[in-house]
Amino acid sequence: MSTETLNPKSEPSRWSKIWNSNMGYSFRRNPVAVVSMIVFLLIALASFLAPLIAPYDPYDPAQIDIMNSEYPPAWVSGSLPEFVLGTDDQGRDLWSTILYGTRLSLLIGICAVALQAFLGISIGLIAGYVGGRLDSLLMRLADIQLSFSTLMVAIIFLAVTQAMFGTDTFNKYAVVFLIAVIGVAEWPQYARTVRATVLAEKKKEYVDSARVLGFGPMRIMVRHILPNSLSPIFVISTVQVANAIISEASLSFLGLGMPPSQPSLGSLISSGFDYIFSGSWWITAIPGVVLVVLVLVINLLGDWMRDVLNPKLYKG
Amino acid sequence: MSLLSVRDLTVKFAMRDQTVTALNGISFDLAKGERLGIVGESGAGKSITGFSLMNLLSRPGYIDTGKILFEGEDVVQMNDKRLRNLRGNRMAMIFQDPMVTLNPVLTIGQQMIETLMAHRKLSHEEARQIAIVKLREVYIPSPEERLEQYPHELSGGMRQRIIIAIALLLDPQLIIADEPTTALDVTIQADIMELMLELCQSNQVGLILITHDLGVVSQMTERTLVMYAGRIIESGRTREIINDPQHPYTQGLINALPQQTVPGQRLKQIPGNMPGLASIPAGCAFNPRCKYATDLCRSRVPEAVHYGGVEVACHEVQRLNSDEDRQEARA
Amino acid sequence: MSDAKTDRPLLEIKNLEKRFDLDQGFLETLKFKQGKIVRESRSVHAVNNISLEARKGEALCVVGESGCGKSTVARLVAGLLTPSAGEIHYGGQRIDNLPRAGMQPLRKKIQMIFQNPYASLNPRMTIRQALEEPVRHHYPNASAAEVRDKVTEVMLSVGVDPSWAKRYPHEFSGGQRQRIAIARALTVDPEFIIADEPISALDVSIQAQVLNLMLEAKESRGLTYLFITHDLSVVEHFGTRVAVLYLGSVCEVADTATLFSSPKHPYTRALLSAVPQLKDDRPNHIRLKGEIPTPINLPKGCPFQSRCAFADARCKSEKPKAIHQPDGSMVACHAVEEDRLDAVAAG
Ligand SMILES: Nc1ncnc2c1ncn2[C@@H]1O[C@H](COP(=O)(O)OP(=O)(O)OP(=O)(O)O)[C@@H](O)[C@H]1O
Ligand SMILES: Nc1ncnc2c1ncn2[C@@H]1O[C@H](COP(=O)(O)OP(=O)(O)O)[C@@H](O)[C@H]1O
Ligand code: SF4
Ligand code: SF4
Ligand SMILES: [Mg+2]
Ligand SMILES: [Mg+2]
Numbered sequence: 001m002s003t004e005t006l007n008p009k010s011e012p013s014r015w016s017k018i019w020n021s022n023m024g025y026s027f028r029r030n031p032v033a034v035v036s037m038i039v040f041l042l043i044a045l046a047s048f049l050a051p052l053i054a055p056y057d058p059y060d061p062a063q064i065d066i067m068n069s070e071y072p073p074a075w076v077s078g079s080l081p082e083f084v085l086g087t088d089d090q091g092r093d094l095w096s097t098i099l100y101g102t103r104l105s106l107l108i109g110i111c112a113v114a115l116q117a118f119l120g121i122s123i124g125l126i127a128g129y130v131g132g133r134l135d136s137l138l139m140r141l142a143d144i145q146l147s148f149s150t151l152m153v154a155i156i157f158l159a160v161t162q163a164m165f166g167t168d169t170f171n172k173y174a175v176v177f178l179i180a181v182i183g184v185a186e187w188p189q190y191a192r193t194v195r196a197t198v199l200a201e202k203k204k205e206y207v208d209s210a211r212v213l214g215f216g217p218m219r220i221m222v223r224h225i226l227p228n229s230l231s232p233i234f235v236i237s238t239v240q241v242a243n244a245i246i247s248e249a250s251l252s253f254l255g256l257g258m259p260p261s262q263p264s265l266g267s268l269i270s271s272g273f274d275y276i277f278s279g280s281w282w283i284t285a286i287p288g289v290v291l292v293v294l295v296l297v298i299n300l301l302g303d304w305m306r307d308v309l310n311p312k313l314y315k316g
Numbered sequence: 317m318s319l320l321s322v323r324d325l326t327v328k329f330a331m332r333d334q335t336v337t338a339l340n341g342i343s344f345d346l347a348k349g350e351r352l353g354i355v356g357e358s359g360a361g362k363s364i365t366g367f368s369l370m371n372l373l374s375r376p377g378y379i380d381t382g383k384i385l386f387e388g389e390d391v392v393q394m395n396d397k398r399l400r401n402l403r404g405n406r407m408a409m410i411f412q413d414p415m416v417t418l419n420p421v422l423t424i425g426q427q428m429i430e431t432l433m434a435h436r437k438l439s440h441e442e443a444r445q446i447a448i449v450k451l452r453e454v455y456i457p458s459p460e461e462r463l464e465q466y467p468h469e470l471s472g473g474m475r476q477r478i479i480i481a482i483a484l485l486l487d488p489q490l491i492i493a494d495e496p497t498t499a500l501d502v503t504i505q506a507d508i509m510e511l512m513l514e515l516c517q518s519n520q521v522g523l524i525l526i527t528h529d530l531g532v533v534s535q536m537t538e539r540t541l542v543m544y545a546g547r548i549i550e551s552g553r554t555r556e557i558i559n560d561p562q563h564p565y566t567q568g569l570i571n572a573l574p575q576q577t578v579p580g581q582r583l584k585q586i587p588g589n590m591p592g593l594a595s596i597p598a599g600c601a602f603n604p605r606c607k608y609a610t611d612l613c614r615s616r617v618p619e620a621v622h623y624g625g626v627e628v629a630c631h632e633v634q635r636l637n638s639d640e641d642r643q644e645a646r647a
Numbered sequence: 648m649s650d651a652k653t654d655r656p657l658l659e660i661k662n663l664e665k666r667f668d669l670d671q672g673f674l675e676t677l678k679f680k681q682g683k684i685v686r687e688s689r690s691v692h693a694v695n696n697i698s699l700e701a702r703k704g705e706a707l708c709v710v711g712e713s714g715c716g717k718s719t720v721a722r723l724v725a726g727l728l729t730p731s732a733g734e735i736h737y738g739g740q741r742i743d744n745l746p747r748a749g750m751q752p753l754r755k756k757i758q759m760i761f762q763n764p765y766a767s768l769n770p771r772m773t774i775r776q777a778l779e780e781p782v783r784h785h786y787p788n789a790s791a792a793e794v795r796d797k798v799t800e801v802m803l804s805v806g807v808d809p810s811w812a813k814r815y816p817h818e819f820s821g822g823q824r825q826r827i828a829i830a831r832a833l834t835v836d837p838e839f840i841i842a843d844e845p846i847s848a849l850d851v852s853i854q855a856q857v858l859n860l861m862l863e864a865k866e867s868r869g870l871t872y873l874f875i876t877h878d879l880s881v882v883e884h885f886g887t888r889v890a891v892l893y894l895g896s897v898c899e900v901a902d903t904a905t906l907f908s909s910p911k912h913p914y915t916r917a918l919l920s921a922v923p924q925l926k927d928d929r930p931n932h933i934r935l936k937g938e939i940p941t942p943i944n945l946p947k948g949c950p951f952q953s954r955c956a957f958a959d960a961r962c963k964s965e966k967p968k969a970i971h972q973p974d975g976s977m978v979a980c981h982a983v984e985e986d987r988l989d990a991v992a993a994g
Contacts, residue, residue: 025332204766204767205761205762205763205766205767206766206767206768206769206770208722208725208727208759208761208767209759209761209767209768209828209831210769211726211727212725212726212727212754212757212758212759213754213758213780213781213784213785213831213835214750214751214754214755214784214785215780215784216747219784223780224769224772227769227771227772228769228770228771357850357851357852357853358850471938471939472713501712501713501877502712502877502879502918502921502922503712503917503918503921503935504712505921505923506920506921506923506932506934507934507935509923510932510934528850528851529923530851530925531922531923531924531925532923534923534924534925534926535923535924558925558926559926568852569851569852570925572851572852572854572855573851573855573880573925574855574858574880574881574883574884574885575880575883575884575925577884579883579884579885579903579904580862580884582859582862582863583855583858583859583884584855585852585855585856585859586852586855586856587856589820589822589823589853590850
């Protein structure tokens with residue numbers, strides 16, 4: 001920290017600041033993090049550009065020909081050259097379907113985590129800052145929520161909605177239902193972590209200083225405490241995105257998620273599962289590998305981030 | 317022969333993008349039973365000096381060059397076995413925060429007895445007896461009961477006394493105390509200082525006292541080193557340095573104390589800050605803050621010269637003596 | 648009527664008490680005693696029946712050892728804690744029971760500077776943001792240019808280079824941060840500053856810089872200080888009056904000069920004698936024996952009895968009251984009241 005060099009220097013750009021920061025440095029030095037980041041960006045980019053990249057549109061019935069069903073991938077004998085990864089049971093090009101499916105999985109994962117984060121951070125901030133009875137009440141709620149496993153809550157909720165609205169309506173709004181249920185089921189993860197950091201930050205003198213200056217609780221929470229509680233929120237968000245993608249896949253696999261007409265990675269794996277013994281292993285295996293790789297790199301990035309930001313925070 | 321003799325000690329830290337020098341050519345001697353103070357502001361390198369003497373530096377810090385002769389043997393060259401024998405046995409260290417030194421999950425007795433039995437061939441009972449004697453020496457009331465207590469059950473002053481007792485367990489030749497009383501209240505600090513002084517004098521134990529408090533140095537030590545940015549800038553008898561400092565930094569440090577100014581008047585402050593290791597100025601490290609600095613000061617590092625009863629590293633020390641501020645500092 | 652009002656001290660603390668409950672929640676208060684379960688909650692008696700006042704333009708120092716309740720007094724006055732009993736008046740108005748909205752006008756008048764400059768600035772705000780925020784909050788109608796001018800003026804007055812504005816606190820040293828923290832407190836033009844050990848985390852040469860700055864601000868802005876410290880040499884230099892605290896009670900309150908030239912309370916005497924002297928190498932330090940009681944189990948009678956050489960039976964049973972002395976100081980000690988202190992010392 002050179003404090004004597006106060007002469008105005010040219011401001012470094014934002015990117016070079018990040019690149020030269022501690023985080024940028026440890027990122028460059030960590031091959032696992034670099035590879036994970038590259039793989040993740042490739043998957044994310046490819047899936048979000050799916051309409052441009054994919055040779056077929058799996059949502060367009062006009063492009064699907066049932067006669068093309070169950071062609072194997074290009075490197076297996078009996079394949080057709082236009083279907084690089086083969087086709088599924090309905091004759092959809094697997095490569096295109098995986099691209100669209102990954103996009104859906106990522107979208108559901110990220111939106112569900114955004115919902116979790118919104119609920120969890122608000123509740124955690126209030127519980128930690130206000131304290132007392134309200135804190136106990138909110139945290140007991142969190143405990144109760146946590147004591148039901150996410151899948152259990154989701155299965156019950158989705159099964160009931162499916163029965164209530166009928167399969168057609170349900171399928172139409174499946175994305176929304178999935179985001180809502182995964183988002184609501186896991187907020188306590190955020191609430192607990194945020195509350196713990198708020199309790200630690202609240203003791204610091206800058207919070208007292210803000211109180212002496214007469215700022216209201218809203219301003220202190222949002223403007224002062226929240227920006228200082230971001231590191232654990234980042235760390236937990238990566239893990240939670242991975243978890244949400246897995247939850248979505250599991251629910252879809254169980255037939256409670258995305259319908260086969262709008263396949264996510266999970267419903268693809270599920271629909272292919274019936275054909276695995278008839279020899280068409282690729283319909284399940286290839287999306288399965290994509291899912292595993294996606295979740296793995298997100299978790300590896302999360303691990304790296306946790307080590308850099310604070311090794312003591314939030315394990316698991 | 318002196319007990320400890322440090323020659324040209326240079327310590328560096330290998331940082332991410334550069335290697336910085338934390339200690340630059342430190343040399344001093346300590347006679348048997350002598351009490352030496354090391355003063356300076358935070359970041360001057362006082363603690364690093366203490367750690368180096370016991371060869372306790374850990375990565376990224378390392379001793380680059382220099383010798384540390386303790387009873388004629390070079391600590392820098394010692395193997396692990398010799399070092400273990402040295403630490404605790406012949407040289408002991410006391411830190412600022414007692415809770416760091418004491419293990420919170422072991423009783424005082426377990427910690428003392430284990431230390432004794434690790435270094436000496438003693439039965440458990442013999443070790444216990446020695447521990448009790450040592451606790452008595454530091455005026456711990458009812459030592460038998462204290463042996464069964466955990467560190468958190470004792471007050472800060474009591475803990476620091478126990479640390480001193482542990483340091484004395486193996487009758488070392490030298491104690492290095494790094495800010496031993498900084499965390500304590502003045503009344504307790506006064507007790508601990510009196511105790512340390514008494515123990516060092518009666519057992520002929522050498523003491524290196526690291527502190528930022530000039531009052532403590534003045535009362536505890538015979539000789540003093542003043543450090544700034546990794547170098548010794550002034551050394552000599554404590555009385556001389558306190559009453560008649562020669563280096564502009566030492567003068568500034570003493571004059572900045574509130575006692576040196578009439579109440580209500582402005583204190584005589586030194587402008588600026590101690591530089592960080594990565595940005596130590598060329599020449600005399602003190603030059604940006606020094607009102608006597610010349611071009612020579614900005615280009616060449618001053619050598620230590622003998623002047624007015626002390627060793628001082630300043631190019632301008634002779635000119636200073638005719639300066640009127642000088643008269644004021646002496647008053 | 649108006650005469651009486653101008654005569655009142657700016658800050659009055661009356662019989663202030665603060666207890667912190669150690670056992671929170673119902674289950675923790677249940678104790679098993681003599682075969683029965685009883686409900687019992689322990690509390691820390693951090694501040695016990697303290698009365699103090701500060702007049703306009705004064706620098707009232709509060710000294711004492713760690714844990715004696717100095718910071719608690721500061722935080723009570725700043726409104727960061729609510730008292731368990733007692734009253735705090737500022738400018739004739741009772742402030743300890745005001746709601747947040749009622750406190751707003753006073754927030755501009757009473758400001759606080761904290762001990763740890765590494766924690767008292769929000770690490771995620773630039774210096775400019777940190778300094779502009781209070782002005783914007785208290786003068787919502789000020790234009791951007793007015794806010795900027797105000798901040799620049801304050802920055803210059805405390806020696807904070809306006810070119811630092813874009814940087815974050817971690818880029819500065821402790822002394823520079825403390826300057827910035829002082830600047831932040833001064834942006835709302837306060838008249839009363841509570842400073843809780845503002846220099847004890849700083850180096851000697853930096854302490855002098857910050858202390859000078861506070862003296863300058865006092866003179867140029869006519870500030871009144873409540874200055875908390877454990878460093879007696881700073882008190883002698885900075886304070887106009889001193890209150891010595893021990894275990895949450897006031898031992899002695901006196902003008903600085905009076906306290907240092909003729910300390911009366913046995914604890915004040917011990918404290919003064921314990922300060923390491925620079926030039927005098929034969930100090931005659933008064934050695935205190937005995938254990939310091941915890942503020943959880945306060946002894947009956949005088950809080951200082953366990954370490955006091957003059958303690959007698961009365962000290963063990965009756966808590967001494969603060970009594971006016973001929974030289975204007977207030978001392979809470981039976982021995983001083985009975986005038987047996989110097990008799991024993993001489994005998
Ligand atoms: N929030 C709290 N909960 C429980 N006890 C507390 C709390 N705050 C303060 N105390 C206790 O009150 C007493 C006085 O505390 P205070 O912080 O005022 O001491 P201090 O004189 O400022 O000491 P220091 O010099 O160490 O800061 C101490 O015994 C402390 O442990
Ligand atoms: N582990 C470390 N890595 C890098 N620099 C260090 C380390 N430990 C200490 N330093 C630096 O060495 C210098 C001297 O430190 P130290 O001896 O602890 O100072 P003090 O005089 O306060 O005891 C400081 O500038 C400090 O920042
Ligand atoms: S060498 Fe020069 S700059 Fe350094 S202390 Fe002496 S006069 Fe000052
Ligand atoms: S009241 Fe008694 S115990 Fe307390 S200070 Fe005076 S003499 Fe000592
Ligand atoms: Mg140190
Ligand atoms: Mg305090």
